[in-house]
Amino acid sequence: MSKYILNQTNQINRFCVMEKRSYILGNKGCFGMAEKYIVKICKVEQLENGMLLAKTIYDPAENIHITVGTALDASLILKLQERFRAVEVFEVYDDRKAIRDSNVLDAKYVGKYQSIYIRLQDIYIQARQKKNVDIEAIENLIEAGGFMQMVDGFKAITQVHNIPRDSDYLVHHSIRVAILLGVLGQWLKMNKEILRELVLTGLLYEIGNTQIPQEILDNPRTLTEEETKQVQQHAMLGFELLRYGQLKGRDEILFGVLQHHERLDGSGYPGGMREDNICEFARMIAIADTYDAMAAQKIYLQPMSPFAIFNILADDIAEKKLDANYGVLFVENMRRALNGNWVCLSDDSLAKIIYINEKDMRAQPIVQTQGGEFVDLNKDKALSIIRLLTEDKV
Numbered sequence: 001m002s003k004y005i006l007n008q009t010n011q012i013n014r015f016c017v018m019e020k021r022s023y024i025l026g027n028k029g030c031f032g033m034a035e036k037y038i039v040k041i042c043k044v045e046q047l048e049n050g051m052l053l054a055k056t057i058y059d060p061a062e063n064i065h066i067t068v069g070t071a072l073d074a075s076l077i078l079k080l081q082e083r084f085r086a087v088e089v090f091e092v093y094d095d096r097k098a099i100r101d102s103n104v105l106d107a108k109y110v111g112k113y114q115s116i117y118i119r120l121q122d123i124y125i126q127a128r129q130k131k132n133v134d135i136e137a138i139e140n141l142i143e144a145g146g147f148m149q150m151v152d153g154f155k156a157i158t159q160v161h162n163i164p165r166d167s168d169y170l171v172h173h174s175i176r177v178a179i180l181l182g183v184l185g186q187w188l189k190m191n192k193e194i195l196r197e198l199v200l201t202g203l204l205y206e207i208g209n210t211q212i213p214q215e216i217l218d219n220p221r222t223l224t225e226e227e228t229k230q231v232q233q234h235a236m237l238g239f240e241l242l243r244y245g246q247l248k249g250r251d252e253i254l255f256g257v258l259q260h261h262e263r264l265d266g267s268g269y270p271g272g273m274r275e276d277n278i279c280e281f282a283r284m285i286a287i288a289d290t291y292d293a294m295a296a297q298k299i300y301l302q303p304m305s306p307f308a309i310f311n312i313l314a315d316d317i318a319e320k321k322l323d324a325n326y327g328v329l330f331v332e333n334m335r336r337a338l339n340g341n342w343v344c345l346s347d348d349s350l351a352k353i354i355y356i357n358e359k360d361m362r363a364q365p366i367v368q369t370q371g372g373e374f375v376d377l378n379k380d381k382a383l384s385i386i387r388l389l390t391e392d393k394v
Contacts, residue, residue, distance in 0.1 A: 208238025
């Protein structure tokens with residue numbers, strides 16, 4: 001047990017006790033109860049007078065500049081703003097507020113998603129029944145229908161994980177992969193025109209599955225060898241469905257649809273293509289598709305933890321199946337985006353992710369339980385993240 005004096009501007013001394021990975025400040029208020037605190041990373045422009053510093057700041061000569069627990073005032077905030085982008089501060093831990101903060105679903109976002117879902121489902125039904133894809137209608141979803149509003153950086157990642165996937169899995173999967181591709185395109189700083197083409201490819205790349213018998217797609221058991229071969233035809237079927245229509249000549253989209261299951265080492269299908277023979281859109285789709293397919297709850301399969309998926313993606317990147325340039329960027333930013341999400345641990349307890357090493361694709365996060373306990377999942381091997389939690393589960 002270690003103690004740090006917390007120097008308040010009002011000259012009241014508090015003691016910070018590190019115990020069971022939670023911070024407890026020994027100042028007893030009018031209720032005679034010790035307050036629990038959590039450590040929060042705060043942007044320097046959001047610092048306020050009275051906030052307590054949660055980490056000692058050193059000057060360039062490694063001398064203590066501002067000690068842990070110091071209450072910030074205007075002059076200290078100005079100094080911090082000159083040197084840092086963000087610092088760690090203490091925040092009072094409130095169980096009720098923690099639960100309120102877990103309600104991450106945004107009503108406007110969900111409404112927009114559901115509207116897109118209904119319209120895209122109609123387009124997929126038409127493709128199944130009439131073997132015709134209304135490209136103009138899908139482009140209208142992107143341009144005027146508000147799809148690009150859902151491609152909203154880190155917020156989009158949280159929403160994608162939390163919106164329920166009821167009804168048509170294929171349509172949900174296509175929308176979510178298109179959102180992931182849109183966010184990836186933003187991280188790559190694509191121009192708007194190319195970004196829209198990439199998103200359009202994401203909404204279309206599974207369209208060939210509309211030509212596969214529905215009973216095979218919905219089958220909860222392991223597919224037979226013959227059924228597997230039939231399902232693997234969807235990439236070619238999608239390509240054939242699109243190549244002579246409104247997308248004629250838009251090769252990046254067409255080959256993105258055709259090649260999204262190809263792998264750089266030649267182990268993919270339908271053509272066993274290698275490296276430079278695989279188009280850029282297909283390389284990006286392969287990453288987003290792999291991630292979302294494992295993150296989804298299906299009739300016969302529970303969703304995997306994102307951190308388990310990151311390990312699989314890291315293996316595929318190391319084995320040169322997936323493109324490292326896109327894969328590493330995707331995983332790093334996805335890890336950053338998941339900070340603050342609630343998760344279910346292997347002992348069925350709930351916790352909130354409070355720190356992730358973004359640069360290490362295999363590192364587990366540090367979480368904080370509902371009781372305020374900090375757990376480093378890299379050290380505590382007995383615990384692991386089972387899944388992210390949706391609003392209703394928290």
